[in-house]
Amino acid sequence: MFQYIIRRILIAIPVLFGVTVFTFFVINMAPGNPVDMYVNPSATPQQIALAKEQLGLNDPLWVQYGHWLGQLFQGNLGFSYSTREPVTSMLIERLGPTLLLMGTSLIVAYLIAIPLGILSATRQYSWIDYLTTGFSFLGVSIPHFFLGLGAIYIFASKLELLPTGGMNTLGGTTGFGDTFFHMILPVLVLATGIAGNMVRYVRSSMIDVLGKDYLRTARAKGLRNFIVTNKHALRNALIPIITIIGMDIPLLIGGAVVTEQVFQWPGLGQLTIQSIGSRDYSALMALNLIAAIAVLVSNLLTDVVYSIVDPRIKYE
């Protein structure tokens, strides 16, 4: 197992390298460059030429990439082209809010989705099943921005119960409670989408397992239905569910671009949009790198968890 993990990590290195090469050249192929956003309207052509030179944008692409990679090996992600701030500190500032928002949303979503999925599978074709599948269908198909704006309209504008956006109240009392209030709406929106997706997988996976012979055997042995469902059946239904969780984890880091925008949540998603708009190459490279690492790590974790849940899966 340990060897397997080491091997996977070693394979990840060339993959990451490939990802950085690919993204670097793709980003640079996008029309326009950071200087276009960087100079003021009365700037002289000489000023623009100078700014390009100063930012190193006149060097050939492979030189620019080599420079970036060299900096990376020294643990330096470079400076943002648009704010001239170290990219590392920009990311750290954004990572906390994103982890908080997405982590909470995922937990809330799973706490809703897994019991609901089981319930709906064990009572197939009952009114509760129809209700659950109906709601999950809605959760998946309503776009986040719409749900978000709707929630703002009802809970913030009309009922004035919750704040419209942001993460803290300015100048007033801040702290756990305040952030919690600001989180309710975005978490609600995100959790609806994630749970809607999850419920359907839990339900179908459970239905599949519930029909298996060994469960009939278990019931025939006289085991209580509750144990049969939640211990024997759920465990075997977990494999596809873990796969979905593994696919959700990178969202933690990638941030919810749309939802963060709607609720003015100061996370990585918002940073991504801004960086694309200003062609901030160094920030985009760093964001891509982090996203790639998150995907690789969560894939690895998923595989490891498989072997724990299902002892039949072994890695040499």
Place this chain on the structure above:
Amino acid sequence: MDYIQKKSKKMMKQLVLFLSLISLVFLTACGGSGGSSNKGDKTMYIGMVNPPASFNPINSSDIAAQYAERFMFDSFLDMTSALEFKPKLADSIDTTDNQTYTIKLNPKAKWSDGQSITADDVVFTFNLIANPKTETHVGGNLSPLQGLDGAGKLPAGQTTIPGLKTVDEHTVEFKTQKPVDPNYVKEMIGTKVITLPEHVLKDVAPDKLAEDPFMIKPNVTSGPYKFVKYSKNQYVQYVSNDKYYLGKPKIKNMYIKIMPAPNLVAQLQSGEIQMNASFGIGDITFQDLDTVKKLSNVNTSVEKQIGFQTMQFNTKTIKDAKVRQAFVYAINRQQIVDKLLKGQGEIVDGPYTSLNPYLDKSIKPIPYDPNKAKQMLKDAGFDFNKTINFVVPIGNKIREDSANIIAENLKAVGVKVKTTTYDFPTIMQKGKAGDFDILLIGFTMNLDPDLSSLYAPGGTYNFMGYDNPENTDLLKQGKSEPDATKRKEIYNKLQNLWEKDMPVITLYSMKEIVAVSKNVTHGGPKPFGTQYDLQDWDLKSK
């Protein structure tokens, strides 16, 4: 089997525990304290849409950052109405021969750490801006100075501007290459170049200056407010500089709150903000105009501005000036203003709005006349089978909607139009490459009439490829003419020439909605000199 099951259960439990711990840690970490505030201290919140990129006073081309910086850093002068300059950090900027200029600093001026702001700080700042290694957006502003090139830079290896010297502790003298209109110097240097503290930044290498922590969190400043915190995309927090040389600010805590445009009105209504920043960085949308006018706790006004939206013609693909004029006759600009701006817009043909004293008022805007447009196109032998490539930037809803009206107007006179939208960096690239026939783009230039960046061949925004020797010549004359009256004549000639050549047409200049809470007894956004008297801004006592 049982063992593994227990183990895995344990691991799952640990995982859940771990995740909830993480979220708890972040919750507490993000909480923090909101800073101390005494009762009776006044606090003002200003709503803004665009987030400032940095606080580097010599390298911030975005208006949002320039606005945020002015709370902390003073310029030499401020312009309170068109070409009317009031003293701020400097008591005066004077010249006797339009070539040797003297800046007299306010002797009482002090940095927030108590040190005097002296002539040495000014010389240090100018030399730093002119240093070829320094990243700066105000290089062009210094370009008329002796020894500097078009980007306002010294030749490589040199670090001091010739002719720039301190006369005494509070007086600086500099020389320009040729005589220059004093108003140009007062606007471009007096109100736009901000002095940096030498004693804080003298050891920073010029090529590392833009990345210095000072430019992200300035700790020694000259203005009425001191920097406290910038929470990205949420708010900028300031506290008053009680030893400010122009008087102690009346409001203790100042916040710029960053939010999407639709939230401005809701927050004005609820009293969460006392005003919008307006003027391109905190605009209330025109759909909200009626709503905000009805608010009982807010005074609303509509102000003119110098910014304008243009339609550029590619003079390489639409060669005939008559065709370009015909296009203008075909466009119903009044409809754009009435429908999209609720009537709150100004129609001019050239780049100067009625706020600008250089506007030639004898030029009447070309009227909407589709029949004349059709006739002109026929007379010019326009090829009606040619599809016009119409390029529109995204990001400004009104401009996107205006593109639909324009496309419909052009189709109505028989011109085939294909509209494509791109994000702004792509527009810049398409523009430079001349990959368009007509293109929409907006500008907010200086009040100074020199618009070489738009009209001169090779100018940064001359995507039109406009190159008429008469125009080039007049632009040069206008730039180097020190006498204001003669300058006006030159720019009148230019405006008439542009009307004839029609390389670019101004579609409209959108007016700005300014909403200020009735609790504010002094202060609020203005077309000129908003932040001139920040220290006197005040709120009703509760």
